[in-house]
Amino acid sequence: MEVTMNDIKKLREMTGAGLADCKKALAESDDMDGAVAYLRKKGQAVAAKRSDREAAEGCVLVKAENGFGAIIALKCETDFVANNADFVALTKQILDAAVAAKCKTLDEVKALPMGEGTVQDAVTARSGITGEKMELDGYCTIEGENIATYNHMNRNGLCTMLNLSKKVEDETVGKNIAMQIASASPVAIDESGVPQSVKDNELAVAIEKSKSEQVQKAVEAAIKKAGYNPAHFDSEDHMESNQTKGWITAEDVAKVKEIIATVSAEKAANLNPAMIENIAKGRLNKFLKENCLMSQEYIWDKNLTVASYLQSIDKGLTVTDFKRFTLRAE
Numbered sequence: 001m002e003v004t005m006n007d008i009k010k011l012r013e014m015t016g017a018g019l020a021d022c023k024k025a026l027a028e029s030d031d032m033d034g035a036v037a038y039l040r041k042k043g044q045a046v047a048a049k050r051s052d053r054e055a056a057e058g059c060v061l062v063k064a065e066n067g068f069g070a071i072i073a074l075k076c077e078t079d080f081v082a083n084n085a086d087f088v089a090l091t092k093q094i095l096d097a098a099v100a101a102k103c104k105t106l107d108e109v110k111a112l113p114m115g116e117g118t119v120q121d122a123v124t125a126r127s128g129i130t131g132e133k134m135e136l137d138g139y140c141t142i143e144g145e146n147i148a149t150y151n152h153m154n155r156n157g158l159c160t161m162l163n164l165s166k167k168v169e170d171e172t173v174g175k176n177i178a179m180q181i182a183s184a185s186p187v188a189i190d191e192s193g194v195p196q197s198v199k200d201n202e203l204a205v206a207i208e209k210s211k212s213e214q215v216q217k218a219v220e221a222a223i224k225k226a227g228y229n230p231a232h233f234d235s236e237d238h239m240e241s242n243q244t245k246g247w248i249t250a251e252d253v254a255k256v257k258e259i260i261a262t263v264s265a266e267k268a269a270n271l272n273p274a275m276i277e278n279i280a281k282g283r284l285n286k287f288l289k290e291n292c293l294m295s296q297e298y299i300w301d302k303n304l305t306v307a308s309y310l311q312s313i314d315k316g317l318t319v320t321d322f323k324r325f326t327l328r329a330e
Contacts, residue, residue: 003027015039017129040121043128053133057082058327059091060138062159064147068102069161070095071325072109073138074123081130088156090126094119094136106139138325148174152182152326162322166314173313179299180306181324186293189319194288206283210276211268218267222259228252233260293319 003026011022011032017039025035025042058075059082074091076082097119098109110120117125119136127134144163148171152158160181164174188194220230232242233256242248289295294307301309310317 007032011035011039015125015129021129036116039128040117040125043125045128053077055133055135055137056327058137059088059156060151060159060325060327061088061091061095061156062149062151062161063095063099064142064149064161065099067143067145067147068099069142069144069147069149069163069323070099070103071138071140071159071161071323072098072136073325073327074134075137075327076130076134077132081132082156084130087126087130090122091156094122098139102141103139104141106136109139110136138327140323140325142321142323144320146174148178150175150178150182152179157328158182158324158326160322160324163320164310165318165320166316168313168317170313173310176300177293177306177310177319177322180296181293181322183299184293184296185291185324186296186322187291188293189322190292190294191288194292199284199288202287203280203284206280206287207276210279210283211271214271214276215264215267219260219263222263223256226255226259228256233257293322 003023007026008019008022011017011026012019014032015022015036017025021039021042022035025038026032029035029038055075055077057077057079058073060071060073062071063069072091072095074087074094076087081087093114094109094112097112097114101108101112103109103112110118110123112119114122123134123136142161142163146164146167147161148164149161150159152160160178162174162177162181164177168174187198223230223233228248231238232248233239233253239248239253243250243253294305294310296306298304298306298309304312307318310319
């Protein structure tokens with residue numbers, strides 16, 4: 001088709017593609033619909049070509065409406081694209097549609113109608129415009145009549161939401177707990193919500209750590225008794241470095257290594273199982289206290305737990321559900 005500036009502008013308004021891309025699409029197509037299809041295919045090609053690339057940046061948004069809340073992340077490759085107004089607007093548009101439809105799964109979100117296709121088509125088309133891999137991720141939902149949401153520092157990288165068991169007139173209460181969830185990253189509301197597999201794994205790690213510490217204490221005591229400084233022999237690198245500095249000799253290293261091997265084996269074979277289990281259970285209890293929302297130290301008042309803070313607002317007030325999503329590894 002003959003390409004005019006008006007056609008280029010119209011296609012740009014319809015698709016958000018660059019001027020050069022719109023001009024090429026029109027030149028390669030028979031009509032406007034064909035040009036739109038051309039750009040959409042280009043987006044699909046870019047998405048497929050970059051499927052092996054990691055989408056580590058992106059935009060995370062949260063919204064609650066009519067008893068339904070959702071968090072969604074639209075991921076991309078660079079923060080330059082993530083901070084682009086059109087990219088953020090697309091993420092918001094997708095979230096608005098998901099909340100309005102009360103979608104329960106990410107597949108449902110992707111299949112929602114958007115523009116002349118679906119949400120997934122819109123993401124693919126945007127990938128074609130930016131030249132970066134993009135993908136929807138982190139979709140989670142919550143239902144309830146008392147939902148509070150929080151976008152950490154409004155930077156679109158970490159969002160939380162929760163539902164309170166009762167309506168509270170002071171909206172800062174819900175926001176405070178949402179900020180607590182963002183800051184302290186709880187794994188469950190209380191111990192009953194922690195999967196048994198997580199407890200078992202934490203206990204197993206605690207047992208091994210407790211054993212290792214008891215063996216290490218015995219080794220350090222034996223090294224000191226032999227007249228050496230344990231800090232000079234705590235790793236192969238330190239031993240080598242300390243020899244170079246003249247602080248210890250090769251003979252010292254040989255003697256201490258023999259002590260380490262002998263005492264480690266003897267102590268490991270004679271550990272008190274009951275003592276190790278008690279120490280490990282203490283570590284597990286500490287883990288649960290620090291990682292269950294209701295027992296966490298309240299970030300705004302170190303003298304309170306989250307549970308006691310909520311009780312101070314209204315007897316029986318608690319959190320019935322929460323969700324948290326961040327793009328950053330923690």
